[in-house]
Amino acid sequence: MLYRRVMILPALLFLAAQPVTFSRDVAPILFERCVKCHRPGEVAPMSLLDYKSARPWAKSIGEAVAARRMPPWMADPHFSKFSNDPSLTETEISTIRAWVAGGALEGDAKQLPQAPVFVAGWELGTPDVTIDIGKTYTVMPGRDSYEHFIVQTGFKEGMWLRAADLHPGNRKVVHHAHVNIVPSENQAGATTIQSMTSLNDYLVKDGNLTRISQTAPVLDDGCQANAPNLPYLHGAQEGALASYLPGRSPDVFGENRAKWIPPGAKLEFVIHYAPLADPNAQATDRTSVGLYRAPRPPEEVLRRMDLRNFFFVIPPGEGAHRVTRCYAFEKDQTLLSITPHMHYRGKDARYDLIRADGRTETLLFVPKYDFNWQLVYRLHQPLLVEKGSRLVVTVHFDNSANNPANPDPAKAIRWGDKTEEEMMTSWIEYVETKK
């Protein structure tokens, strides 16, 4: 107690003596935690790069940080720690609130730290190689579509990548996107429904959109003992090279980890275009991926496994409909990150690991899933999981009228590409554990 008082008292005296100012106290926090989104041309509605732009927002900045709405982070802090957790410290929050309470003063501009320098559009700086979809694509107004673009890399030699940034050409219409490596001719990229041929019997095609047929078997509890052997309900599927979801940061593989693009490979872009608000408005897109070369061949090859349950049904009006999917580890693997993916009815998502010896831990709990913030959660430490362990993914869907994002509570919902239908997908980055 004494220790605490000793710590806090000088800080309070200091604050009382010197007004909190933008230049000295607040700008460093905004530069570190906010401006990667809050700068001209980025996702956020206003820039926080300078006093003039930030000042009109002072009150809502104070509220947003106090409520921990900003910076966006959806993981329940009671479980694992994450290396990319951008949450502000209590001290940072009090500094911002003291600034607002004190009249949101500018202070001495000479005390302003150097603003971070951004390369237009690329969070990680200029890519070594940029490859785009090969044409300017015109998005048909008022209609969802899934488009595939296959382009040559032209790589004579392969390339080890330390990062890939899938960059929507037009954020207003690109709802989400993947880029897959197509290593050779006649091979569909991973993560595409085209590559999941054993699902064919259960699918209905609607132009280039796909959904599961109403008559397909139903299995909400993919983890149940003796679950029938439905396609892709067990094991895992190979994931994409990189993906874009609303709010997601670039795919960074790490210093000693990399992904490999073989010589002569093609890239397949899979892009979901969502309808424009104005059904008569036309828009164009030219999405690209920025590739960042690894300095040397890696110690470990980074992989991504995708876990899905295609066979759930969410009854109309149901407020918390549970769907599960399990993964049994058949060898030792080291997990690095988790990304949950659902659509508008996604309510929460939990990842529990049951170790071979029976110990259980929750790796991630997202208590309020939000379609607009589909973040990647990078585990603080790579997590070794032994063969014989089981990962249990449990999600709930809110198909009730209480869910403001729900487009239609009267419908039973199954798996489908459209945003108005649902998905239950997890992407898990891992490396094969060395013996």
Ligand code: HEC
């Ligand atoms: C990952 C991107 C991102 C980061 C990082 C981020 N913001 Fe935001 N912010 C947004 C977007 C997008 C919106 C508009 C949509 C919304 O309100 O959800 C927004 C909205 C806001 C708003 C207005 C709405 C509200 O919730 O009150 C405030 C204020 C705000 N941000 C402040 C901040 C501050 C302060 C930080 C840093 C401490 C920050 N943001 C970090 C993306 C971001």
